[in-house]
Amino acid sequence: MRILVTGGSGRLGRSVVAALAARSHDVSSADLAHAASEDGVRSHTVDLLDETARDDLFAQVRPEGVVHLAGVAVPFARPDTEILDINTRLAWGVLSAAARHGARAAVAASSPTVFGYGTPAWRPRYLPLDESHPPAPRHSYGLSKVIIEETARTLARAEASGCTLACVRPGYVIAPEEWAGATTQQGHTVAERLRDPELSAVALFNYIDARDAAELFALLVERPELARSGDVYHAIAEDALALEPLAELLPRFHPGTAEAAAGLTGRRAAFSSALAAERLGWRPQRTWRDELVEAVSDDG
Ligand SMILES: NC(=O)c1ccc[n+]([C@@H]2O[C@H](COP(=O)([O-])OP(=O)(O)OC[C@H]3O[C@@H](n4cnc5c(N)ncnc54)[C@H](O)[C@@H]3O)[C@@H](O)[C@H]2O)c1
Numbered sequence: 001m002r003i004l005v006t007g008g009s010g011r012l013g014r015s016v017v018a019a020l021a022a023r024s025h026d027v028s029s030a031d032l033a034h035a036a037s038e039d040g041v042r043s044h045t046v047d048l049l050d051e052t053a054r055d056d057l058f059a060q061v062r063p064e065g066v067v068h069l070a071g072v073a074v075p076f077a078r079p080d081t082e083i084l085d086i087n088t089r090l091a092w093g094v095l096s097a098a099a100r101h102g103a104r105a106a107v108a109a110s111s112p113t114v115f116g117y118g119t120p121a122w123r124p125r126y127l128p129l130d131e132s133h134p135p136a137p138r139h140s141y142g143l144s145k146v147i148i149e150e151t152a153r154t155l156a157r158a159e160a161s162g163c164t165l166a167c168v169r170p171g172y173v174i175a176p177e178e179w180a181g182a183t184t185q186q187g188h189t190v191a192e193r194l195r196d197p198e199l200s201a202v203a204l205f206n207y208i209d210a211r212d213a214a215e216l217f218a219l220l221v222e223r224p225e226l227a228r229s230g231d232v233y234h235a236i237a238e239d240a241l242a243l244e245p246l247a248e249l250l251p252r253f254h255p256g257t258a259e260a261a262a263g264l265t266g267r268r269a270a271f272s273s274a275l276a277a278e279r280l281g282w283r284p285q286r287t288w289r290d291e292l293v294e295a296v297s298d299d300g
Contacts, residue, residue, distance in 0.1 A: 002026045003221055004061050006048055006094055007069030008041075009033040011185060012109065012173045015210035016067055017041055019218050028061045031070065049086065054093055058101040065221030066098040066106040074185060075113060075141035087144035091151045099155055099163040105224035107217050110149050110167040110232060112271060113142040117204050120255065127250075127260040128272040129204075131169075131232050145169075149232055156229035164224035170213040171206035171236035171271065179209075179291040191294045194243055201253035204270040205240040209286035212237070216282045226280050233276040237284045239267040243296070246270055 003020050007013040008029025014036075020027045021040050028042040029035045035043040044061075046053050048070055071087040072078050078086070091108055098106035114135035116122060125133060137143045152165040178184050184193065193199045200207075213235045220227055227233075240246050246264035250257045264270060276282040 001064045001222065002028070002062060003065040003067065004028045004030060004058075004063035004098075005067045005069065006030050006090070007071065007109075008043070009035040010069060010073065011175050012170065012210050012213060013069045015175060015214040016069065016217050019211060019214035020067075023218060023222070025065075028063070030057055048090055048094060051093065054097055058097045062101060063098065063103050064105075065224075066094065066103050067217045067221060068094045068098075068106060068108040070094070071109070071144075072141070075139050077141075080140035084140045084144050084147075087141070088147045088151070091148040092155075095151060095155050095165055099161040099165070102161075103163050105164045105166070105221045106152075107166050107168060107220040108148050108152060110145040110169045111142065112169045112171060112203075112206060112234065112236065113137065113139070114145050114149070114169065116142055117254065118202055122254060123256050124260050127257070127264060128268070128270050130272040131234060131275050153230035164220075164227055164229045166220050166224075166227050166229070166231045166233065168213070168216055168220070168233050168235050171208035171234075172200075172203045172241070173210050173213060174207055174288075174291075175210045179288075180293045189294075190241075190288065190292055191296050193241060194288070194292075194296045197242060197244070197249055198253065200241050201249070204254075205242045205246060205249065206236050206269060206271050207241040207288065208235050208237050208284060209291060212284040212286050215285075216276060216280070219280055219282055223280070231279075233280070233282075234271055234273040235276065235282075235284070236269060236271040236273050237287060238269055238273070239287050239289070240264075240269045241288055
């Protein structure tokens, strides 16, 4: 398939581009930043907020599948209104162009931050959080992701083009070099995140290997018939990025969650990705216990 990846130079994008190329697709990557050259991958340096440049790109590439990752990827990284503006305009522009230019499938990156955890008053209705739990964002990044999910549903209703539009909520993405000690998105290493639970508590101890997440994006563009337009899927590891059970850790950092977290014994995560397993046959293959190069023991 001809597949266009937006944000292909980014932390997650590099793994998505590599996964699609390894599956013998004809891959084009579009990003503000030039992508490192990879065999069989075309790199387009483009501002996807520029309508003319975006339309020219779609006319040139004529993608059958689109993976939309471009955007501001970190809460509070820019002023609130900029994050909201950039992420929502990019999603509308890219997803509507995908449908208009004849793609069969387009998949956009959302985020588990749609649940709004992180304030002292946060209480989940239940744990683990699944796709049926209502979103309640607490910052403009989380709100931008709720709007991106609604954008996919809106375009699915409006375009009636035969393009399946879905969203994936990846956990805290860990790229291959980060298992080896490179700093993660938040500026610390994975080992530091494990040793100091406060660092991971803000994300409810979720994570996903970038290659595992990439496989889910790839599957959704390759097999759109498995999904329904407007679907949202979690892509989050089945174990928590923690050395203690979340039944004990979560209430320590999120007061008032003890009852909901009581079932999160052993290694269980605060999020469920069971929907992707049931509908698509996707499950994360990698766990920090095998991937992390530096030894960090969870034996107690
Ligand atoms: N990294 C995570 O932990 C995580 C978790 C959940 C969701 N996500 C989402 O996944 C996606 C990718 O995240 P990432 O960690 O790879 O982020 P990243 O910042 O590494 O990559 C994003 C890329 O988008 C590009 N971009 C931004 N604005 C653009 C524009 N106007 N035109 C073209 N390209 C543009 C950037 O140059 C960058 O290379 C984002 O949408 C992010 O919100 C990331």
